[in-house]
Amino acid sequence: MQVDVVVVGGGAMGSAAAWQLSKAGKSVVLLEQFEAGHHIGASHGATRNFNTAYAEADYLDLLAESKTLWDELAAEHGAPLLDLVGLVNHGNVPRLELVRAAHQERGIESYFLPAAEAADRWQGMNFSTDVLFVPGSGRVRSADALVALRKSAEAHGATFKYSTPVRDIQVTGGESVVVVTDETEYTAARVVVTAGAWTPKLIGKLADLPALVVTQEQPAHFTPVDNTLVWPSFNHNPDPDPNNELYEYWFSPVYGMLTPGEGVKAGWHGVGPVMDPDERTFEPIPQQLEALVRYAEEWLPGVDPSSVVPISCTYTTTPNEDFVLDRFGPMVVGAGFSGHGFKFTPAIGRILKDIVDGGTAPARFAADR
Structure with a gap:
């Protein structure tokens, strides 16, 4: 099956990437190894801190963008996703x-x-x-956010496939990748890997990542x-x-x-x-x-x-608790969110979309930094 982008991993970051990519007009298939709403990874639970107590300029930039995008997603969803209780x-x-x-x-x-x-x-x-x-800080309604990201991505044409483990990722050339599941193979110009704790197992030597x-x-x-x-x-x-x-x-x-x-x-x-x-x-x-x-x-x-x-x-x-948002040939990786990534979810989805399009993330998040 031919698509523009395959997203591997259907937690917060993969769902946000699918939302941003599908909004940009790309055909997107998201593959998640477990069922929807599972409690086995890092994205489950009803709440996360929306914590704006950062001193670093690039994180504060991401927070400002994330607030705007959370509100945009909430408007699409028809219900609030942030509780700004301070x-x-x-x-x-x-x-x-x-x-x-x-x-x-x-x-x-x-x-x-x-x-x-x-x-x-x-x-x-x-x-x-x-x-x-x-x-201006508070809570993210994280469980609601996952539902909202999926619904908005699907409304823009993305396909979410749960209980669908990825068995192999084959980089066949600079502008092509094959993603193998038990039921089919997907050929795409880009694959976005947001597999959380399974990232090192899944991509192995395909990307030179910092220790995760x-x-x-x-x-x-x-x-x-x-x-x-x-x-x-x-x-x-x-x-x-x-x-x-x-x-x-x-x-x-x-x-x-x-x-x-x-x-x-x-x-x-x-x-x-x-x-x-x-x-x-x-x-x-x-x-x-x-x-x-x-x-x-x-x-x-x-x-x-x-x-x-x-x-x-x-x-x-990661060793310094900064995220990894980078590209390796046709593979784009979002990983190492180090226990403080969820609040940034919609902005990270935008960054991953931009990397798919040939852009780059802020230097802080380069894999070799």
């Missing part, structure tokens, strides 16, 4: 001062609050440092003790002083948000066990779960720590 950032104040300065340069609203004032405003949380609050480390991450939901509490999304970084005993048991920074109907989500960032995505246990590491419950006891007075419900997802992380 984002609280605390801990590591020197880093937050850099973020605040970058926001001031761009006219992004953010401001510092003393710890006591923040604790009075957000009574479900404790603070030991000044807090940087970003009102796959880990099983184990955040959890906690039940709020009072449904009248106001919950912004949050990022909590440990004090850079290694002698601060408040953080001695921490595994990493902590992120979290309210997931309506499920509880307050909190998790360590990128410190789960390294694992083959086809051999996951889906079980939390006891020491990490115990430490997360202790975090809830000490820093989240608005939740019941004993109500902990572990959840599981994968991270695919």
Whole structure:
């Protein structure tokens, strides 16, 4: 079967690429090895942080574009995809001062609050440092976003095929590629590979990628003790002083948000066990779960720590936690989103479309950077 572009991997990034490519008038087939809405990769779950607390110019550019595109997609979908409940950032104040300065340069609203004032405003949380609050941040309705991306892509002519593993990708020349499934072969000018944790297995030596480390991450939901509490999304970084005993048991920074109907989500960032995505246990590491419950006891007075419900997802992380958005002959790769990519989903779809058309991504995301 001949098409313009085959997209391999039907999570957030592949769905966004299919949306952008089909809007641009290309014939697109998306192939996903699992069923729609599966919980085996990195794109499932009801919410993700829409976190604009970055200091780097290229990430702030992507955030601005992503906000515009999320709103565009929501208009097509007929329902909101962002809940701008704000984002609280605390801990590591020197880093937050850099973020605040970058926001001031761009006219992004953010401001510092003393710890006591923040604790009075957000009574479900404790603070030991000044807090940087970003009102224009919040949550992405991630499960709804996947549905919206698919529906919009299909409305523009894309075909989504689930439960369709790709068995081989054959680069037959500079302007041609063959993608093999159990039922047929697709010949295309370009293939976009957005296969998450399966990327190294799928493309092997076809692309010179940086090391992609796959880990099983184990955040959890906690039940709020009072449904009248106001919950912004949050990022909590440990004090850079290694002698601060408040953080001695921490595994990493902590992120979290309210997931309506499920509880307050909190998790360590990128410190789960390294694992083959086809051999996951889906079980939390006891020491990490115990430490997360202790975090809830000490820093989240608005939740019941004993109500902990572990959840599981994968991270695919590059050495510097920057993404890979690059082209190798007729193959375009989006990979290594390192636990902070979802908020950028629609802009990443646009970048992948541009690379298919012969463009390039920002230099930060080159595979050899």
